[in-house]
Amino acid sequence: MGVLMFPTPVERASASTRWLYRVALPIGLVLWLLPIIGVAMTSVRGPADLANGNYWGIPAQWHVLENYRDVFTHTPMGRYLLNSLLVSVPTVLGAVGLSCLAGYALGILRFRGNLLVFFLFVGGNFVPFQILMVPVRDFSLRLGLYNTMTGLVLFHIAFQTGFCTFFMRNFMRHLPRELIEAARVEGANDWQIFRRIVLPLVRPAIAALSVLIFTFIWNDYFWATVLIQGDRAMPVTAGLYSLNGQWVAQWQLVSAGSIVAALPPVGIFFLMQRHFIAGLTLGATKG
Amino acid sequence: MSAPATPAPRARNRRLVPTALVPWLFLAPAILMFLVYVTVPIVRSMDISFYDWDGMSPRHYVGLANYLELKSDPDFLVSLKNNVIWLLGFLLAVPAGLFLALFLNQKVFGIRLMKSLFFFPFVISQVVVGLIFTWFYDPSNGLLFHFLKYFGVPQVAVLADEKLVTYGIVLAGLYPQVAYCMILYLTGLNSVNPELIEAARLEGAKGWTMLWRVVLPELRPATFIALVVTIIGSLRSFDMISIMTGGGPYGSSRVLAYYMYEKALSEYGYRMGYGTAIATVLFLIMLVYISFVLARIYRQEKQSL
Numbered sequence: 138m139g140v141l142m143f144p145t146p147v148e149r150a151s152a153s154t155r156w157l158y159r160v161a162l163p164i165g166l167v168l169w170l171l172p173i174i175g176v177a178m179t180s181v182r183g184p185a186d187l188a189n190g191n192y193w194g195i196p197a198q199w200h201v202l203e204n205y206r207d208v209f210t211h212t213p214m215g216r217y218l219l220n221s222l223l224v225s226v227p228t229v230l231g232a233v234g235l236s237c238l239a240g241y242a243l244g245i246l247r248f249r250g251n252l253l254v255f256f257l258f259v260g261g262n263f264v265p266f267q268i269l270m271v272p273v274r275d276f277s278l279r280l281g282l283y284n285t286m287t288g289l290v291l292f293h294i295a296f297q298t299g300f301c302t303f304f305m306r307n308f309m310r311h312l313p314r315e316l317i318e319a320a321r322v323e324g325a326n327d328w329q330i331f332r333r334i335v336l337p338l339v340r341p342a343i344a345a346l347s348v349l350i351f352t353f354i355w356n357d358y359f360w361a362t363v364l365i366q367g368d369r370a371m372p373v374t375a376g377l378y379s380l381n382g383q384w385v386a387q388w389q390l391v392s393a394g395s396i397v398a399a400l401p402p403v404g405i406f407f408l409m410q411r412h413f414i415a416g417l418t419l420g421a422t423k424g
Numbered sequence: 425m426s427a428p429a430t431p432a433p434r435a436r437n438r439r440l441v442p443t444a445l446v447p448w449l450f451l452a453p454a455i456l457m458f459l460v461y462v463t464v465p466i467v468r469s470m471d472i473s474f475y476d477w478d479g480m481s482p483r484h485y486v487g488l489a490n491y492l493e494l495k496s497d498p499d500f501l502v503s504l505k506n507n508v509i510w511l512l513g514f515l516l517a518v519p520a521g522l523f524l525a526l527f528l529n530q531k532v533f534g535i536r537l538m539k540s541l542f543f544f545p546f547v548i549s550q551v552v553v554g555l556i557f558t559w560f561y562d563p564s565n566g567l568l569f570h571f572l573k574y575f576g577v578p579q580v581a582v583l584a585d586e587k588l589v590t591y592g593i594v595l596a597g598l599y600p601q602v603a604y605c606m607i608l609y610l611t612g613l614n615s616v617n618p619e620l621i622e623a624a625r626l627e628g629a630k631g632w633t634m635l636w637r638v639v640l641p642e643l644r645p646a647t648f649i650a651l652v653v654t655i656i657g658s659l660r661s662f663d664m665i666s667i668m669t670g671g672g673p674y675g676s677s678r679v680l681a682y683y684m685y686e687k688a689l690s691e692y693g694y695r696m697g698y699g700t701a702i703a704t705v706l707f708l709i710m711l712v713y714i715s716f717v718l719a720r721i722y723r724q725e726k727q728s729l
Contacts, residue, residue: 142618142621143526143621143634143635144530146531147530147532148531148532158530158532162535162538166541166542169542170541170544171567172556172557172567172599173545173548173556175559175560175567176555176556176559190564190565192565235453235454236454239450239453241450242446242447242448242450242451243447246446246447246450248448251447252725254455256718256721257458257463259718259721260714261458263656263710263713264462264466264707265659265706265710266660267662267680267684267685267699267707268465268706268707269461269462269465269466269469270688270699271465271468271472271688271696271699271703272464272465272469272472273461274689276460291461292461295458295460298458299458299462327446327450331450352547355549356548356549356550356551358549358551358662358663358666358667359662359663362666375551378551378666388559388562391559392559395552395555395556398549398551399547399548399549399552402548402549403544403547403548406540406543407540410540414611417604417607417608418607418608
């Protein structure tokens, strides 16, 4: 690569610049992550440290096990985590499934109204949640879906289908058309083409969307507060908020709870980084 | 893609559904869900905004009364003003993200891990980021307090100060947003045409000139997406406000999205009509940006046909 990169690679710079960069990188990282590092450190402190204002020194009391155990034994955190999982996973399956079907119609087939339907999904994807809030809540109440995970999942599937269809359609448009035409000549119908040719080819898109939607839904807070009330169906984001109200000034527990709630998406991100970034940056390089 | 030219008589005879219906069968489940949960609610919200309704008892038609009330509602005006602060403040995420991306666009040992770690704030929930920053601002022991004390500045309670509170929350909101813009630019930088850079280098371009004249124009797609997600993100701000201040002190950190929620669904009264009127205003503001995005996609589609 060499000269072809911007900014100029540091390997080509003077020795002093190279060292400066090597030093600046970790320092920059620590500064950038300082708020998160602080929370991680607080989550292992004992109450004495906090009472003495020892937020940044070496912990005088190490309460790693105690704090994390307290989060699970004294609060419904386990329940909240399970609820989040039970909301996120079905949403991923539903939204990705629906968008594979819709993406096939919009990306592969040609018909009148194609672009109009596509714009319906793209435009809907950007609307503010508040314009949906009152009718969706009212609708859920009437169907007995209010305060149930099913109700939350159904809404999430519907809304995420907008983004997922946008993504799938663009991905499918770039599939080699010859494969599809060849299958058609051999007499395959659309369902067979969809199942046997298109679906295997869009596996990377399915992976990218799954990782991304899982994270979005796991981190959703607004709909969890609008459609859920009470611990039974509450996901971890809303749960953490309600616990924060009960744990006044017990920062070691708030911190441990925050870390626990953040771990699943962080873990998924590190395991499936390439897919996650591919999903997020769709369109950042072309168009 | 119905292909009347392709000779496939056997397949034609076995067709269960007419060709014209095929795309709509594939679309049906997605369209149905989207209509029920997105399209119809938008129309219903606009309809409800002309009524006085508590969500339970029969509603009363009030015409434009809700909208007229907005005009002289000081809380609405504060929320609107805060939305502008959010919008302008949030836009800083775009240059900040570009700066971080340029800083990290190197090929030294461990840089991939570095990039992932810098991206970290975007992956965690806004609720967690909100809690982290509440603690960061904690006036008696937060990181900010210690930092200011070191420089001899007296303590400030950012989240309890009507003048500072919105800026404090915007800063917290910027934290994940900068990470998002950074990753968009890193991807963009990856696909900058190397020949262009080489040609510009040969002509003696470097540093700022190179960035401004050669690299930034190449990064236009990334900049466009960064702007779209940042503007829409700023107008959607809700989570952080709910977590960090609950709109306070005295409603001074509310934005439209939060004020709407408060009016429609909280102890301040179930005023669904007034709430949906606020939501409609927010939606119309957003529609300006949505139209920009759709117009751009439309132009691309026309070109690629």
